[in-house]
Amino acid sequence: DGGITQSPKYLFRKEGQNVTLSCEQNLNHDAMYWYRQDPGQGLRLIYYSQIVNDFQKGDIAEGYSVSREKKESFPLTVTSAQKNPTAFYLCASSPLELGHSGANVLTFGAGSRLTVL
Amino acid sequence: EDQVTQSPEALRLQEGESSSLNCSYTVSGLRGLFWYRQDPGKGPEFLFTLYSAGEEKEKERLKATLTKKESFLHITAPKPEDSATYLCAVQAPGNQFYFGTGTSLTVIP
Numbered sequence: 001d002g003g004i005t006q007s008p009k010y011l012f013r014k015e016g017q018n019v020t021l022s023c024e025q026n027l028n029h030d031a032m033y034w035y036r037q038d039p040g041q042g043l044r045l046i047y048y049s050q051i052v053n054d055f056q057k058g059d060i061a062e063g064y065s066v067s068r069e070k071k072e073s074f075p076l077t078v079t080s081a082q083k084n085p086t087a088f089y090l091c092a093s094s095p096l097e098l099g100h101s102g103a104n105v106l107t108f109g110a111g112s113r114l115t116v117l
Numbered sequence: 118e119d120q121v122t123q124s125p126e127a128l129r130l131q132e133g134e135s136s137s138l139n140c141s142y143t144v145s146g147l148r149g150l151f152w153y154r155q156d157p158g159k160g161p162e163f164l165f166t167l168y169s170a171g172e173e174k175e176k177e178r179l180k181a182t183l184t185k186k187e188s189f190l191h192i193t194a195p196k197p198e199d200s201a202t203y204l205c206a207v208q209a210p211g212n213q214f215y216f217g218t219g220t221s222l223t224v225i226p
Contacts, residue, residue, distance in 0.1 A: 111160045
C-alpha cells in the first residue's frame with residue numbers, strides 16, 4: 001500500500017540537542033511538506049519541497065532544517081535553536097501537477113510527537 | 118489575507134443527533150477546499166475535496182457543501198465512532214495550503 005511513513009512516533013529531546021524526524025513516501029509525489037501542530041492552532045508550515053535538492057521555508061522555519069536528497073525522503077531536523085520544540089509534527093506529500101479540477105490532495109503521515117525534557 | 122476559520126471549536130452530540138460544522142474562508146483564487154478527519158495522536162485522514170460553489174459530496178453519514186465563502190460538513194445521525202477532530206483546509210495558487218484550527222466532535226452513546 002502506498003503511503004507516508006514517519007518515524008519515530010515518539011521522541012524525547014534534552015535541552016541543546018538536535019533531533020531528526022524521518023519522513024518517507026512511496027506515492028511517487030514530487031511535493032513534500034512538514035507541518036507543526038499545537039493545541040488550539042491550525043497546522044503551520046515549516047518547510048516544503050517541490051523537487052529533489054530544493055526546498056523553501058514556510059511560516060515557522062526558524063530553528064528547523066531539512067534536506068531532500070531523494071524524491072522519497074524529506075527528513076526534518078529540530079535544532080537547539082528552536083526554543084519551543086514540543087509539538088506534534090506532520091509530514092505530508094502531494095502531486096505537483098494539479099488535479100483535473102486544479103487542486104491537489106495532501107496525504108499525511110501518522111505524525112511524530114516530540115517532547116523536550 | 119488568506120485565512121480559514123472553523124466553528125464551533127468543540128461540539129458534543131448525542132448519538133443520532135444531526136448537526137453541521139462550519140468552515141469560513143478568505144482566499145484569492147481558491148483551488149480547492151478539503152475536509153480531513155483527525156483522530157487523537159494520528160495524522161489527518163482525507164475525506165472530501167470541493168472545487169466550486171454549489172458542489173456537494175457525501176460519504177456515509179457525512180455530507181460536505183461549498184459556497185463562495187464557506188463550507189459545511191453535515192453529520193447525519195452520528196455514531197460514537199464519528200468522534201474526532203475535523204479539519205478544513207483551502208488550497209490557494211502557488212500550492213499554498215491554509216488550515217483551520219478544527220472542530221472537536223464528541224458523539225455520546
